[in-house]
Amino acid sequence: MVDILAVNLLTKTFGRLRAVDSLTFEVREGEILGVMGPNGAGKTTLFNLLTGVYKPDEGDIQYQGKDISHESPAKRCRRGIGRTYQIPRPFDKLTVFENLLVGAVHGGGLSEKRARGKVQDILNLIGLMSKTDHFAGSLPLLDRKTLELGRALATQPTLILLDEIAGGLTEKEATKVLGIVRKISEQGITIVWIEHLLMMMAEGADRLLAISEGRWLQCGDPKEVMNSTEVLDGYLGAEEE
Amino acid sequence: MKKAIYNSRWYVLAALVLILGIVPLMGDQYLLFFCMLFFLYLALAQMWNLLAGYSGLISLGQQSFVGMGGYVVAVMSNYYGVYIWLGVLLGGVFSALLGLFMSLFIFRMKGVYFAIGTWIFSEALLIWFSNWEYTKYGMGLFIKPNPNISMTEIYYASLIVGVGSVALVYGILRSKLGLGLMAMRDDEAVSETMGVEVFRSKLYCFLIGAFVTGSTAGILYIFQVFIQPYKAFAIDWTVKLVFIVIIGGIGTLEGPIVGAFVFVLLSQTLAEYFSVSMLILGAIAILVILIAPKGIMGTLQEKLGFEILSPRRK
Numbered sequence: 001m002v003d004i005l006a007v008n009l010l011t012k013t014f015g016r017l018r019a020v021d022s023l024t025f026e027v028r029e030g031e032i033l034g035v036m037g038p039n040g041a042g043k044t045t046l047f048n049l050l051t052g053v054y055k056p057d058e059g060d061i062q063y064q065g066k067d068i069s070h071e072s073p074a075k076r077c078r079r080g081i082g083r084t085y086q087i088p089r090p091f092d093k094l095t096v097f098e099n100l101l102v103g104a105v106h107g108g109g110l111s112e113k114r115a116r117g118k119v120q121d122i123l124n125l126i127g128l129m130s131k132t133d134h135f136a137g138s139l140p141l142l143d144r145k146t147l148e149l150g151r152a153l154a155t156q157p158t159l160i161l162l163d164e165i166a167g168g169l170t171e172k173e174a175t176k177v178l179g180i181v182r183k184i185s186e187q188g189i190t191i192v193w194i195e196h197l198l199m200m201m202a203e204g205a206d207r208l209l210a211i212s213e214g215r216w217l218q219c220g221d222p223k224e225v226m227n228s229t230e231v232l233d234g235y236l237g238a239e240e241e
Numbered sequence: 242m243k244k245a246i247y248n249s250r251w252y253v254l255a256a257l258v259l260i261l262g263i264v265p266l267m268g269d270q271y272l273l274f275f276c277m278l279f280f281l282y283l284a285l286a287q288m289w290n291l292l293a294g295y296s297g298l299i300s301l302g303q304q305s306f307v308g309m310g311g312y313v314v315a316v317m318s319n320y321y322g323v324y325i326w327l328g329v330l331l332g333g334v335f336s337a338l339l340g341l342f343m344s345l346f347i348f349r350m351k352g353v354y355f356a357i358g359t360w361i362f363s364e365a366l367l368i369w370f371s372n373w374e375y376t377k378y379g380m381g382l383f384i385k386p387n388p389n390i391s392m393t394e395i396y397y398a399s400l401i402v403g404v405g406s407v408a409l410v411y412g413i414l415r416s417k418l419g420l421g422l423m424a425m426r427d428d429e430a431v432s433e434t435m436g437v438e439v440f441r442s443k444l445y446c447f448l449i450g451a452f453v454t455g456s457t458a459g460i461l462y463i464f465q466v467f468i469q470p471y472k473a474f475a476i477d478w479t480v481k482l483v484f485i486v487i488i489g490g491i492g493t494l495e496g497p498i499v500g501a502f503v504f505v506l507l508s509q510t511l512a513e514y515f516s517v518s519m520l521i522l523g524a525i526a527i528l529v530i531l532i533a534p535k536g537i538m539g540t541l542q543e544k545l546g547f548e549i550l551s552p553r554r555k
Binding site: 051052053072073074076077078082083089090091092093094095098101102105106109112133151155 | 417424427428430431432433437439553555
Protein backbone atom coordinates (compact mmCIF):
# COMPACT_ATOMS: atom_id res chain seq x y z
CA MET A 1 0.00 0.00 0.00
CA VAL A 2 1.09 3.55 -0.81
CA ASP A 3 1.60 6.06 1.99
CA ILE A 4 -1.02 8.80 1.88
CA LEU A 5 0.47 10.73 4.79
CA ALA A 6 4.02 10.87 6.09
CA VAL A 7 4.92 12.70 9.29
CA ASN A 8 8.63 13.39 9.76
CA LEU A 9 10.19 14.44 13.08
CA LEU A 10 7.14 16.57 13.89
CA THR A 11 7.60 18.75 16.98
CA LYS A 12 5.31 21.23 18.72
CA THR A 13 6.12 22.97 21.97
CA PHE A 14 3.99 25.15 24.23
CA GLY A 15 6.37 27.05 26.47
CA ARG A 16 8.53 24.35 28.05
CA LEU A 17 6.11 21.54 27.24
CA ARG A 18 6.96 19.42 24.20
CA ALA A 19 3.42 18.33 23.31
CA VAL A 20 4.60 16.49 20.18
CA ASP A 21 8.22 15.47 20.19
CA SER A 22 10.06 14.40 17.01
CA LEU A 23 7.18 12.18 15.96
CA THR A 24 7.61 10.14 12.79
CA PHE A 25 5.07 7.79 11.24
CA GLU A 26 3.23 7.15 8.01
CA VAL A 27 -0.37 6.34 7.12
CA ARG A 28 -1.09 3.88 4.32
CA GLU A 29 -3.80 4.53 1.80
CA GLY A 30 -7.13 2.89 2.72
CA GLU A 31 -6.13 1.71 6.19
CA ILE A 32 -7.52 2.53 9.62
CA LEU A 33 -4.65 3.66 11.82
CA GLY A 34 -5.52 3.84 15.48
CA VAL A 35 -3.66 6.30 17.70
CA MET A 36 -3.47 5.50 21.41
CA GLY A 37 -1.81 7.15 24.34
CA PRO A 38 -2.61 8.33 27.88
CA ASN A 39 -4.20 11.72 28.56
CA GLY A 40 -1.78 14.48 27.61
CA ALA A 41 0.14 12.22 25.22
CA GLY A 42 -0.29 14.78 22.44
CA LYS A 43 -2.93 13.00 20.36
CA THR A 44 -5.23 15.96 19.81
CA THR A 45 -2.24 18.28 19.33
CA LEU A 46 -1.13 15.88 16.59
CA PHE A 47 -4.53 16.23 14.88
CA ASN A 48 -4.32 20.00 15.21
CA LEU A 49 -0.91 19.88 13.52
CA LEU A 50 -2.17 17.62 10.74
CA THR A 51 -5.16 19.89 10.03
CA GLY A 52 -3.18 23.13 10.20
CA VAL A 53 -4.74 24.55 13.37
CA TYR A 54 -1.20 24.61 14.79
CA LYS A 55 1.97 25.18 12.81
CA PRO A 56 4.85 22.81 13.65
CA ASP A 57 8.03 24.11 15.30
CA GLU A 58 10.08 21.44 13.55
CA GLY A 59 9.51 18.62 11.11
CA ASP A 60 7.14 18.32 8.18
CA ILE A 61 3.93 16.71 7.01
CA GLN A 62 3.76 15.16 3.55
CA TYR A 63 0.28 14.53 2.18
CA GLN A 64 0.02 12.60 -1.08
CA GLY A 65 3.67 13.48 -1.66
CA LYS A 66 3.27 17.24 -1.06
CA ASP A 67 4.63 19.19 1.90
CA ILE A 68 1.54 20.71 3.54
CA SER A 69 3.23 21.75 6.82
CA HIS A 70 2.54 25.46 6.30
CA GLU A 71 -0.76 25.33 4.45
CA SER A 72 -3.93 26.80 5.97
CA PRO A 73 -6.58 24.52 7.52
CA ALA A 74 -8.99 25.40 4.71
CA LYS A 75 -6.50 24.41 2.01
CA ARG A 76 -5.70 21.12 3.76
CA CYS A 77 -9.40 20.38 3.98
CA ARG A 78 -9.80 20.99 0.25
CA ARG A 79 -6.83 18.68 -0.35
CA GLY A 80 -8.90 15.96 1.30
CA ILE A 81 -8.17 15.97 5.02
CA GLY A 82 -11.38 15.94 7.07
CA ARG A 83 -11.66 15.79 10.83
CA THR A 84 -14.02 15.38 13.77
CA TYR A 85 -13.66 16.92 17.24
CA GLN A 86 -13.42 15.11 20.57
CA ILE A 87 -16.14 17.36 21.98
CA PRO A 88 -18.56 17.84 19.09
CA ARG A 89 -18.50 21.37 17.69
CA PRO A 90 -21.40 21.60 15.25
CA PHE A 91 -22.58 24.94 13.90
CA ASP A 92 -25.32 25.29 16.50
CA LYS A 93 -27.51 27.84 14.74
CA LEU A 94 -27.45 25.94 11.46
CA THR A 95 -29.61 22.92 10.74
CA VAL A 96 -28.20 19.40 10.34
CA PHE A 97 -28.59 19.79 6.56
CA GLU A 98 -26.78 23.14 6.52
CA ASN A 99 -23.95 21.78 8.66
CA LEU A 100 -23.26 19.15 6.03
CA LEU A 101 -23.79 21.62 3.19
CA VAL A 102 -20.97 23.83 4.53
CA GLY A 103 -18.57 20.89 4.26
CA ALA A 104 -19.75 19.80 0.83
CA VAL A 105 -19.69 23.31 -0.70
CA HIS A 106 -16.55 24.72 0.92
CA GLY A 107 -14.44 21.66 1.67
CA GLY A 108 -15.75 19.45 -1.12
CA GLY A 109 -15.80 22.24 -3.69
CA LEU A 110 -19.24 21.23 -4.98
CA SER A 111 -21.86 23.62 -6.29
CA GLU A 112 -24.79 23.95 -3.89
CA LYS A 113 -27.02 22.07 -6.35
CA ARG A 114 -24.65 19.10 -6.56
CA ALA A 115 -23.88 19.27 -2.85
CA ARG A 116 -27.55 18.73 -1.98
CA GLY A 117 -27.51 15.25 -3.49
CA LYS A 118 -24.28 14.39 -1.71
CA VAL A 119 -25.68 15.63 1.60
CA GLN A 120 -28.78 13.43 1.23
CA ASP A 121 -26.54 10.36 0.76
CA ILE A 122 -24.53 11.23 3.87
CA LEU A 123 -27.69 11.84 5.92
CA ASN A 124 -28.82 8.33 4.98
CA LEU A 125 -25.43 6.87 5.92
CA ILE A 126 -25.27 8.52 9.35
CA GLY A 127 -28.96 7.97 10.09
CA LEU A 128 -29.95 11.61 10.54
CA MET A 129 -32.43 11.79 7.65
CA SER A 130 -35.35 12.39 10.02
CA LYS A 131 -33.53 15.32 11.66
CA THR A 132 -32.52 17.22 8.54
CA ASP A 133 -34.19 20.47 9.62
CA HIS A 134 -33.28 20.24 13.31
CA PHE A 135 -30.89 22.84 14.64
CA ALA A 136 -27.55 21.18 15.39
CA GLY A 137 -27.44 22.86 18.80
CA SER A 138 -30.53 20.93 19.89
CA LEU A 139 -29.22 17.43 19.11
CA PRO A 140 -28.38 14.79 21.76
CA LEU A 141 -24.77 13.55 22.07
CA LEU A 142 -25.06 10.52 19.76
CA ASP A 143 -26.53 12.64 16.98
CA ARG A 144 -23.88 15.31 17.50
CA LYS A 145 -21.19 12.64 17.19
CA THR A 146 -22.68 11.19 14.02
CA LEU A 147 -23.11 14.72 12.66
CA GLU A 148 -19.38 15.24 13.25
CA LEU A 149 -18.73 12.14 11.14
CA GLY A 150 -21.15 13.25 8.45
CA ARG A 151 -19.71 16.73 8.32
CA ALA A 152 -16.18 15.41 7.86
CA LEU A 153 -17.48 13.08 5.15
CA ALA A 154 -19.23 15.96 3.37
CA THR A 155 -15.86 17.60 2.66
CA GLN A 156 -15.15 14.70 0.23
CA PRO A 157 -12.06 13.56 2.12
CA THR A 158 -9.49 10.96 1.21
CA LEU A 159 -8.30 10.96 4.83
CA ILE A 160 -10.46 11.42 7.94
CA LEU A 161 -9.08 12.13 11.40
CA LEU A 162 -11.45 10.85 14.09
CA ASP A 163 -10.90 12.27 17.56
CA GLU A 164 -12.56 10.00 20.15
CA ILE A 165 -15.69 9.68 18.08
CA ALA A 166 -17.10 7.08 20.50
CA GLY A 167 -16.09 8.94 23.66
CA GLY A 168 -18.94 9.48 26.13
CA LEU A 169 -21.29 7.09 24.34
CA THR A 170 -22.96 3.96 25.71
CA GLU A 171 -21.78 0.59 24.36
CA LYS A 172 -24.81 0.36 22.08
CA GLU A 173 -24.27 3.86 20.76
CA ALA A 174 -20.54 3.23 20.29
CA THR A 175 -21.34 0.11 18.25
CA LYS A 176 -23.58 2.19 15.99
CA VAL A 177 -20.79 4.71 15.46
CA LEU A 178 -18.30 1.90 14.78
CA GLY A 179 -20.67 0.64 12.09
CA ILE A 180 -20.64 4.04 10.38
CA VAL A 181 -16.83 4.21 10.62
CA ARG A 182 -16.62 0.79 8.92
CA LYS A 183 -18.91 1.95 6.12
CA ILE A 184 -16.71 5.02 5.62
CA SER A 185 -13.64 2.80 5.50
CA GLU A 186 -15.33 0.54 2.94
CA GLN A 187 -15.59 3.56 0.66
CA GLY A 188 -11.78 3.50 0.48
CA ILE A 189 -11.31 6.50 2.77
CA THR A 190 -8.20 6.36 4.95
CA ILE A 191 -8.85 6.85 8.66
CA VAL A 192 -6.63 7.95 11.52
CA TRP A 193 -8.52 7.31 14.72
CA ILE A 194 -7.83 8.43 18.28
CA GLU A 195 -9.82 6.38 20.78
CA HIS A 196 -9.62 5.64 24.49
CA LEU A 197 -11.73 2.49 24.19
CA LEU A 198 -8.94 0.01 23.49
CA MET A 199 -11.27 -2.85 22.58
CA MET A 200 -12.68 -0.66 19.84
CA MET A 201 -9.17 -0.04 18.56
CA ALA A 202 -8.36 -3.75 18.63
CA GLU A 203 -11.53 -4.46 16.67
CA GLY A 204 -11.55 -1.55 14.24
CA ALA A 205 -7.94 -0.58 13.48
CA ASP A 206 -5.62 -2.20 10.92
CA ARG A 207 -2.56 -0.83 12.69
CA LEU A 208 -2.02 0.96 15.95
CA LEU A 209 0.34 3.83 16.77
CA ALA A 210 1.11 4.29 20.45
CA ILE A 211 2.51 7.59 21.67
CA SER A 212 3.40 8.92 25.09
CA GLU A 213 4.51 12.44 26.08
CA GLY A 214 4.39 13.34 22.41
CA ARG A 215 6.90 10.61 21.47
CA TRP A 216 6.61 7.51 19.30
CA LEU A 217 6.35 4.30 21.36
CA GLN A 218 5.23 1.56 19.00
CA CYS A 219 3.45 1.09 15.70
CA GLY A 220 2.09 -2.08 14.14
CA ASP A 221 -0.49 -4.83 14.62
CA PRO A 222 -3.01 -3.61 17.28
CA LYS A 223 -2.74 -6.67 19.55
CA GLU A 224 1.05 -6.72 19.39
CA VAL A 225 1.24 -2.99 20.15
CA MET A 226 -1.14 -3.30 23.09
CA ASN A 227 0.90 -6.13 24.55
CA SER A 228 4.34 -4.61 24.01
CA THR A 229 6.40 -3.75 27.09
CA GLU A 230 6.94 -0.11 26.06
CA VAL A 231 3.20 0.46 25.69
CA LEU A 232 2.34 -1.36 28.91
CA ASP A 233 4.91 0.79 30.73
CA GLY A 234 4.11 4.06 29.00
CA TYR A 235 0.35 3.77 28.60
CA LEU A 236 -1.34 1.15 30.68
CA GLY A 237 1.02 1.85 33.58
CA ALA A 238 0.06 5.49 33.45
CA GLU A 239 -3.65 4.52 33.38
CA GLU A 240 -3.25 2.43 36.54
CA GLU A 241 -1.61 5.34 38.32
CA MET B 242 -51.56 28.32 6.41
CA LYS B 243 -48.27 29.41 7.96
CA LYS B 244 -46.45 28.18 4.86
CA ALA B 245 -48.85 30.04 2.58
CA ILE B 246 -48.21 33.29 4.48
CA TYR B 247 -44.45 32.64 4.31
CA ASN B 248 -44.56 31.95 0.57
CA SER B 249 -46.52 35.14 -0.09
CA ARG B 250 -43.86 37.27 1.58
CA TRP B 251 -42.29 38.31 -1.71
CA TYR B 252 -45.59 39.80 -2.91
CA VAL B 253 -46.03 41.63 0.40
CA LEU B 254 -42.47 42.97 0.23
CA ALA B 255 -42.87 44.03 -3.40
CA ALA B 256 -46.11 45.83 -2.51
CA LEU B 257 -44.37 47.54 0.39
CA VAL B 258 -41.52 48.74 -1.84
CA LEU B 259 -44.10 49.99 -4.37
CA ILE B 260 -45.90 51.94 -1.66
CA LEU B 261 -42.60 53.42 -0.51
CA GLY B 262 -41.91 54.27 -4.14
CA ILE B 263 -44.96 56.54 -4.35
CA VAL B 264 -44.23 58.42 -1.11
CA PRO B 265 -42.92 61.50 -3.03
CA LEU B 266 -46.29 61.71 -4.81
CA MET B 267 -48.14 61.97 -1.52
CA GLY B 268 -46.88 65.50 -0.95
CA ASP B 269 -46.04 64.96 2.72
CA GLN B 270 -42.55 66.42 3.17
CA TYR B 271 -42.11 65.07 6.70
CA LEU B 272 -42.98 61.53 5.60
CA LEU B 273 -40.55 61.90 2.71
CA PHE B 274 -37.80 63.06 5.06
CA PHE B 275 -38.57 60.30 7.57
CA CYS B 276 -38.50 57.53 4.97
CA MET B 277 -35.31 58.91 3.43
CA LEU B 278 -33.51 58.87 6.78
CA PHE B 279 -34.86 55.38 7.44
CA PHE B 280 -33.44 54.05 4.14
CA LEU B 281 -30.04 55.65 4.67
CA TYR B 282 -29.66 54.38 8.24
CA LEU B 283 -30.97 50.99 7.11
CA ALA B 284 -28.20 50.71 4.49
CA LEU B 285 -25.48 51.83 6.93
CA ALA B 286 -26.74 49.49 9.67
CA GLN B 287 -27.17 46.54 7.32
CA MET B 288 -23.46 46.83 6.47
CA TRP B 289 -22.43 46.98 10.12
CA ASN B 290 -24.62 43.94 10.71
CA LEU B 291 -22.91 42.11 7.85
CA LEU B 292 -19.58 42.74 9.56
CA ALA B 293 -20.45 42.26 13.22
CA GLY B 294 -23.38 39.87 12.90
CA TYR B 295 -22.03 37.49 10.29
CA SER B 296 -18.30 38.01 9.81
CA GLY B 297 -17.21 38.47 13.42
CA LEU B 298 -15.69 41.87 12.60
CA ILE B 299 -16.65 44.42 15.25
CA SER B 300 -15.82 47.65 13.48
CA LEU B 301 -15.80 50.90 15.45
CA GLY B 302 -14.56 52.76 12.40
CA GLN B 303 -17.46 52.85 9.95
CA GLN B 304 -17.21 56.65 10.15
CA SER B 305 -14.02 56.37 8.07
CA PHE B 306 -16.18 55.31 5.12
CA VAL B 307 -18.95 57.78 5.98
CA GLY B 308 -16.45 60.64 5.88
CA MET B 309 -14.65 59.34 2.81
CA GLY B 310 -17.92 58.90 0.86
CA GLY B 311 -19.10 62.36 1.83
CA TYR B 312 -15.83 64.11 1.01
CA VAL B 313 -15.44 62.33 -2.33
CA VAL B 314 -18.90 63.53 -3.41
CA ALA B 315 -18.08 67.07 -2.27
CA VAL B 316 -14.66 67.21 -3.93
CA MET B 317 -15.76 65.55 -7.18
CA SER B 318 -18.78 67.77 -7.54
CA ASN B 319 -17.24 71.07 -6.39
CA TYR B 320 -13.76 70.82 -7.87
CA TYR B 321 -14.20 68.65 -10.95
CA GLY B 322 -17.85 69.11 -11.85
CA VAL B 323 -18.43 65.36 -11.82
CA TYR B 324 -22.05 64.26 -12.28
CA ILE B 325 -23.41 63.98 -8.75
CA TRP B 326 -24.57 60.33 -8.87
CA LEU B 327 -21.27 59.29 -10.40
CA GLY B 328 -19.66 61.09 -7.44
CA VAL B 329 -21.76 58.93 -5.10
CA LEU B 330 -20.49 55.78 -6.79
CA LEU B 331 -16.92 57.10 -6.66
CA GLY B 332 -17.45 57.73 -2.93
CA GLY B 333 -18.16 54.01 -2.61
CA VAL B 334 -15.14 53.08 -4.71
CA PHE B 335 -12.78 55.32 -2.71
CA SER B 336 -14.20 53.95 0.54
CA ALA B 337 -13.57 50.40 -0.66
CA LEU B 338 -10.00 51.37 -1.59
CA LEU B 339 -9.58 52.91 1.85
CA GLY B 340 -10.95 49.66 3.31
CA LEU B 341 -8.39 47.69 1.30
CA PHE B 342 -5.58 49.88 2.63
CA MET B 343 -6.89 49.60 6.21
CA SER B 344 -7.13 45.83 5.88
CA LEU B 345 -3.36 45.58 5.36
CA PHE B 346 -2.97 46.62 8.99
CA ILE B 347 -6.15 45.83 10.90
CA PHE B 348 -6.63 42.33 9.50
CA ARG B 349 -3.57 41.33 11.47
CA MET B 350 -5.59 42.11 14.61
CA LYS B 351 -8.43 40.21 16.21
CA GLY B 352 -11.41 40.97 18.45
CA VAL B 353 -11.13 44.11 20.49
CA TYR B 354 -7.82 45.04 18.86
CA PHE B 355 -9.50 44.98 15.46
CA ALA B 356 -12.25 47.25 16.81
CA ILE B 357 -9.73 49.70 18.24
CA GLY B 358 -7.68 49.54 15.03
CA THR B 359 -10.65 50.61 12.91
CA TRP B 360 -11.37 53.45 15.35
CA ILE B 361 -7.77 54.68 15.27
CA PHE B 362 -7.94 54.87 11.47
CA SER B 363 -11.03 57.06 11.60
CA GLU B 364 -9.40 59.36 14.17
CA ALA B 365 -6.32 59.63 11.95
CA LEU B 366 -8.56 60.55 9.00
CA LEU B 367 -10.32 63.15 11.12
CA ILE B 368 -6.98 64.78 11.96
CA TRP B 369 -5.80 64.52 8.35
CA PHE B 370 -8.92 66.11 6.86
CA SER B 371 -9.10 68.85 9.50
CA ASN B 372 -5.52 69.86 8.59
CA TRP B 373 -5.80 69.50 4.82
CA GLU B 374 -5.98 72.72 2.84
CA TYR B 375 -7.46 70.91 -0.17
CA THR B 376 -10.64 70.15 1.80
CA LYS B 377 -10.67 73.56 3.56
CA TYR B 378 -9.34 72.30 6.90
CA GLY B 379 -11.89 71.98 9.67
CA MET B 380 -14.14 74.61 8.11
CA GLY B 381 -15.55 71.99 5.79
CA LEU B 382 -17.15 72.17 2.35
CA PHE B 383 -20.56 73.09 0.99
CA ILE B 384 -21.61 70.51 -1.55
CA LYS B 385 -22.76 72.01 -4.84
CA PRO B 386 -24.48 69.19 -6.72
CA ASN B 387 -23.95 68.96 -10.44
CA PRO B 388 -26.63 69.31 -11.74
CA ASN B 389 -28.99 70.68 -9.08
CA ILE B 390 -31.14 67.88 -7.79
CA SER B 391 -34.52 67.69 -6.11
CA MET B 392 -35.50 66.14 -2.81
CA THR B 393 -37.44 63.51 -4.77
CA GLU B 394 -34.24 62.37 -6.53
CA ILE B 395 -32.42 62.12 -3.21
CA TYR B 396 -35.35 60.13 -1.86
CA TYR B 397 -35.22 57.60 -4.70
CA ALA B 398 -31.45 57.26 -4.34
CA SER B 399 -31.99 56.53 -0.64
CA LEU B 400 -34.73 54.03 -1.47
CA ILE B 401 -32.34 52.24 -3.83
CA VAL B 402 -29.51 51.96 -1.28
CA GLY B 403 -31.90 51.02 1.55
CA VAL B 404 -33.76 48.27 -0.30
CA GLY B 405 -30.59 47.38 -2.22
CA SER B 406 -28.62 46.83 0.98
CA VAL B 407 -31.21 44.32 2.23
CA ALA B 408 -31.25 42.55 -1.14
CA LEU B 409 -27.45 42.56 -1.24
CA VAL B 410 -27.03 40.99 2.21
CA TYR B 411 -29.81 38.48 1.43
CA GLY B 412 -28.01 37.58 -1.80
CA ILE B 413 -24.69 37.22 0.02
CA LEU B 414 -26.21 34.97 2.68
CA ARG B 415 -27.80 32.76 0.01
CA SER B 416 -24.45 32.41 -1.76
CA LYS B 417 -21.44 30.20 -1.06
CA LEU B 418 -19.84 33.16 0.74
CA GLY B 419 -22.92 33.51 2.96
CA LEU B 420 -23.01 29.83 3.87
CA GLY B 421 -19.42 30.16 5.00
CA LEU B 422 -20.21 33.35 6.92
CA MET B 423 -23.01 31.66 8.86
CA ALA B 424 -20.67 28.80 9.72
CA MET B 425 -17.99 31.30 10.80
CA ARG B 426 -20.54 33.10 12.98
CA ASP B 427 -21.08 29.84 14.91
CA ASP B 428 -17.47 28.58 15.08
CA GLU B 429 -14.71 30.25 13.10
CA ALA B 430 -11.99 27.68 13.81
CA VAL B 431 -14.16 24.71 12.85
CA SER B 432 -15.42 26.42 9.70
CA GLU B 433 -11.81 26.85 8.61
CA THR B 434 -11.06 23.15 9.02
CA MET B 435 -14.13 22.52 6.84
CA GLY B 436 -12.72 24.49 3.94
CA VAL B 437 -14.13 27.97 4.60
CA GLU B 438 -11.60 30.67 3.63
CA VAL B 439 -12.09 32.81 6.74
CA PHE B 440 -9.64 35.59 5.88
CA ARG B 441 -10.91 36.02 2.34
CA SER B 442 -14.57 35.94 3.40
CA LYS B 443 -13.96 38.62 6.02
CA LEU B 444 -12.07 40.79 3.57
CA TYR B 445 -14.88 40.58 0.98
CA CYS B 446 -17.43 41.60 3.60
CA PHE B 447 -15.26 44.45 4.85
CA LEU B 448 -14.84 45.82 1.31
CA ILE B 449 -18.52 45.41 0.42
CA GLY B 450 -19.41 47.14 3.71
CA ALA B 451 -16.99 49.98 2.92
CA PHE B 452 -18.40 50.47 -0.58
CA VAL B 453 -22.05 50.59 0.47
CA THR B 454 -21.32 52.75 3.52
CA GLY B 455 -19.34 55.22 1.40
CA SER B 456 -22.04 55.45 -1.29
CA THR B 457 -24.80 55.81 1.29
CA ALA B 458 -22.88 58.55 3.07
CA GLY B 459 -22.52 60.37 -0.26
CA ILE B 460 -26.31 60.53 -0.61
CA LEU B 461 -26.66 61.58 3.02
CA TYR B 462 -24.24 64.44 2.55
CA ILE B 463 -25.90 65.59 -0.67
CA PHE B 464 -29.02 66.00 1.45
CA GLN B 465 -27.13 67.67 4.31
CA VAL B 466 -25.34 70.01 1.83
CA PHE B 467 -22.41 70.63 4.19
CA ILE B 468 -19.56 68.33 5.28
CA GLN B 469 -17.07 68.96 8.04
CA PRO B 470 -14.44 66.51 9.37
CA TYR B 471 -15.45 66.65 13.04
CA LYS B 472 -18.93 65.39 12.18
CA ALA B 473 -18.08 63.18 9.20
CA PHE B 474 -15.41 61.13 10.97
CA ALA B 475 -17.06 61.17 14.42
CA ILE B 476 -17.61 57.87 16.23
CA ASP B 477 -21.26 58.92 16.72
CA TRP B 478 -21.98 57.26 13.37
CA THR B 479 -20.87 53.85 14.54
CA VAL B 480 -22.60 54.31 17.91
CA LYS B 481 -25.88 54.90 16.07
CA LEU B 482 -25.34 51.82 13.90
CA VAL B 483 -24.56 49.67 16.94
CA PHE B 484 -27.77 50.94 18.57
CA ILE B 485 -29.84 50.10 15.49
CA VAL B 486 -28.40 46.61 15.07
CA ILE B 487 -28.48 45.73 18.78
CA ILE B 488 -32.11 46.69 19.33
CA GLY B 489 -33.19 45.24 15.97
CA GLY B 490 -31.30 41.97 16.33
CA ILE B 491 -27.68 41.33 15.43
CA GLY B 492 -27.04 38.58 12.90
CA THR B 493 -30.57 38.76 11.47
CA LEU B 494 -31.53 40.29 8.14
CA GLU B 495 -34.66 41.92 9.51
CA GLY B 496 -32.96 43.32 12.62
CA PRO B 497 -31.51 46.46 10.96
CA ILE B 498 -34.89 47.14 9.29
CA VAL B 499 -36.72 47.18 12.63
CA GLY B 500 -33.80 48.88 14.39
CA ALA B 501 -33.50 51.66 11.79
CA PHE B 502 -37.22 52.33 11.99
CA VAL B 503 -37.16 52.51 15.80
CA PHE B 504 -34.02 54.67 15.75
CA VAL B 505 -35.34 57.21 13.21
CA LEU B 506 -38.72 57.32 14.96
CA LEU B 507 -37.13 57.92 18.38
CA SER B 508 -34.49 60.37 17.17
CA GLN B 509 -37.15 62.43 15.34
CA THR B 510 -39.58 62.30 18.25
CA LEU B 511 -36.84 63.31 20.67
CA ALA B 512 -35.30 65.91 18.35
CA GLU B 513 -36.77 68.74 20.42
CA TYR B 514 -35.04 67.39 23.51
CA PHE B 515 -31.62 67.03 21.91
CA SER B 516 -29.68 67.30 25.18
CA VAL B 517 -31.38 64.23 26.65
CA SER B 518 -32.17 62.32 23.46
CA MET B 519 -28.91 60.35 23.46
CA LEU B 520 -29.45 59.47 27.13
CA ILE B 521 -32.91 58.13 26.37
CA LEU B 522 -31.66 56.17 23.35
CA GLY B 523 -28.86 54.73 25.50
CA ALA B 524 -31.32 53.74 28.23
CA ILE B 525 -33.53 52.00 25.63
CA ALA B 526 -30.53 50.11 24.27
CA ILE B 527 -29.56 48.91 27.77
CA LEU B 528 -33.16 47.88 28.45
CA VAL B 529 -33.35 45.86 25.23
CA ILE B 530 -29.99 44.20 26.00
CA LEU B 531 -31.27 43.19 29.46
CA ILE B 532 -34.73 41.99 28.40
CA ALA B 533 -34.02 40.64 24.92
CA PRO B 534 -30.25 40.32 24.38
CA LYS B 535 -30.78 39.08 20.83
CA GLY B 536 -32.74 42.20 19.90
CA ILE B 537 -36.34 42.41 18.74
CA MET B 538 -36.05 40.21 15.65
CA GLY B 539 -33.49 37.86 17.20
CA THR B 540 -35.88 37.18 20.08
CA LEU B 541 -38.86 36.73 17.77
CA GLN B 542 -36.86 34.26 15.70
CA GLU B 543 -35.79 32.32 18.75
CA LYS B 544 -39.17 32.21 20.50
CA LEU B 545 -41.53 31.99 17.52
CA GLY B 546 -39.31 30.98 14.61
CA PHE B 547 -40.44 34.21 12.91
CA GLU B 548 -38.37 35.04 9.84
CA ILE B 549 -39.36 37.04 6.78
CA LEU B 550 -36.13 36.95 4.81
CA SER B 551 -34.66 33.62 5.76
CA PRO B 552 -31.29 32.68 4.29
CA ARG B 553 -31.95 29.14 5.50
CA ARG B 554 -31.40 26.17 3.16
CA LYS B 555 -33.97 23.37 3.10
